[in-house]
Amino acid sequence: MTIIKSFSNILRTRSISTLQLRQRTILHASRFYSSKVECYISTINNPYINLGIEEWLLRDTDPEKYILYLWRNKPCVVIGRNQNPFLECNLGYMQDNNILLVRRRSGGGAVYHDMGNSIYTIFMPREEFSRKTNAELVSRALLELDIPAYVNDRHDIAVDGFKVSGSAYKIINKRAYHHGTMLLDADTTTLKGCLSKKNKISNINSKGVESVPSPVTNLRNYSYTIDHQQFCESVLYEFIRDYNDGQELEKPIVFNESHVLPQRAREMAEELQTWDWIYGQTPEFTNEIEKEFSWGHVNGFVRSRHGIITEADFSSPNATGAHEVTILSAISNALRDCRYSKNAVEAAVEKINANVPGLINSENEKIVEELAQWINPRLT
């Protein structure tokens, strides 16, 4: 098991000389071309970079190979390719706690990542793709660690009726990958704070994929000793058994902070951080809110596509004052083409002041403030 020992050294010390690593860098991956199985590990905890590496592995490595990639992230929420972050996460809570929002490239639902959550990605040729096979592989890896895991009918891995791992998939022309999380020892309070819909106060109707919430548990509740290293070793062992006939691999390739990443990985990591990707890929949705103010009842309707407000309509059936009516209609107009966010009303107000100075004046700014206070938290 020399492979496993060296593996654990890598993860424990994290201080292998960079020279050694550079020598083993991916550019010399041709050394491995005789083996059809490879393993990559990332000790970088930046979710954008890790996803960038994943994308590079998908597109720029040999499609015939089976590759296992193991990683984990600092606290963040990762939503699926076609999900609506305003619906799925509590963005206010996340911003208050410095939790990043990431949109990945595969489908599926929203998950919370932190250092107690290990992630595995298995790459395989497209014809070999099967939802069950790899879920069973990982579940067997857990069985080896004395954890009674099994695959349920949504192809998630569960223990004792609770979900411990969720999966998502991406398929391109010649290749497919299956990646999944594994809750070893994640912070469930923060998880609930980020993802629980009970805290939400908006009324959003959205296209796109909605998450299917399931009760979760940490593997820590079933094993005192499990940790990221053990999990990785066990999965790698099963992976070698299944795809390499038990023959040991040459050493796994490790990415750490000092590594120079391949260009595609860097580009992808950058793209994943842009507003256009994270929010701009949000499918179309509508939000309806209403409130009773002292001067009248206001119904609000906002339609947004690609993260921009395309339509806004704030109106009141019973407000009579001229100021109120003017402000409502001005804001409705100005909100269009603003980004959907908790600063949307501010942006709208600026627009009004720029285009129609004097519309908002000392007489009606109180109304503007009231409206802003009401609308802002509902647009997160």
Place this chain on the structure above:
Amino acid sequence: MPTIHGLRCRRQLLKTASLLTKNNVKNSSRYIFPTATFVRTPIVQKAGLHARPLVSGSWANLKSSRRSFHASTSIHGIKPFLLADIGEGITECEVIQWFVKPGDSVTEFEKICEVQSDKASVEITSRYTGKVAKLYYDVNEVAKVGQPLVDIDVEGEEGVVAEEQEQKSPDSMVTMEESTTSQSSSNTPSTPPARELKDPSLLSLATPAVRRIAKENDIDIKLVRGTGKDGRVLKEDVMTYIKNGGQSPGQPSVAHVTQTSTPSAEDRLEPFNAIQKAMYKSMTKSVAIPQLGYQDEMELNAATDYRAALNKHIASNAASFPFQKISYMPIFIKCLSIALSHYPIMNATIIDDDANALKLLYRKSHNIGLAMDTPQGLIVPNIKDVQDKNIMDVAAEIHRLTELGAKGSLAPSDLQGGTLTVSNVGTIGGTYAKPCLVTSELGIVALGRMQKLPRFDEAGNVVAKQILPVSWSADHRVIDGATIARFGNMWKNLIENPITISAYLK
């Protein structure tokens, strides 16, 4: 087929479609004219308010199964690119992103769009090289597998009327087969299975790219011998043809599919009839079950006397019974039912649609099946509720089922719902057998031929006994050896001592 551009709603589509009749379209014999009913189709309904100009290929799609032939014009070489089956039994998925728009050029294997179905995100790459003519779905709309996704204008096909075969295979990312045929008679959509071709000498299979190469080099593609799948002509074949100065190596030049081998005068090819098909299917399923075999022999001397007595009774009360005499079967079957009341697990069935929650359904009705050999083949009707019937009732029922079976007019209810099966192959011959379980049952017994054989009695003398060999098969996932042995013994004791049957009278 004149395409209908720029429609905004279904109403316009219907109106325009109705204007296109056989009378006012030139060359109308080339096209298929769907009636107004065709317009109410999944595609149009899914379109909601905006109708999509229907490419002629899809008219025929709507009409019948996707395997039908249809005539589509290739005046502009527009090919509908269908959304291929992405596997996993998924029938529809959402379009998330388009990478091309109408008017863009696209090459084979270039990304066209990304679709998503719950957790899987799939990139669809183009099958053709050409220009994108039309996108069928907007972002966030649901695309159906097997329906057109985009239209691609493939160059190099002008003026040829092509017949296209569409295949539903999951493998359809591979280029489609194409064949050219003469124009006259082939417009009526016929639905032969995908591989049968009408007139082999006129058809040759090649992808559009290969055709273009052949055309550029002034080669008649029909003369090139194809080495691809089903005799398909590949690019290498054309190159070899050119290199060999216009000669195809080896075999005669026309490459076409020969589906099944032409039968000789002695062989005879017959498709399965319904009974054979059913047997094929059920036996294939049965093989997945681990079957425990258990074989024994029964002494039928006492049963023979018992039966003789019963027959005497029938003869003297001929009016009360629809039959003149009974065989051993009613006795065997009734004894089986008595044994089943003591071993109800033999009458159960496994409910395993949820692999995590396997259940056994203990059935109250003893519907005992009787395998019958009819002129059409093997059928297994069952006698319902044997637990509530006496031996004579069972005999009457067997009589009724045999008559119907010989005529081939058994009702489906007679054939369904069996819980245990008996097969009396011994009437034809044989001793021990290995019967195959009916998949919804847990046990089956086959009776061999009764023979007079020497056996020892209690005093050690050799006496002649009527011996019937009996072979059981049981589902070893549920039934173990002890159970089947005890069950078999109980049944055997009842038959070897028919007097004891009366102990179970209710």
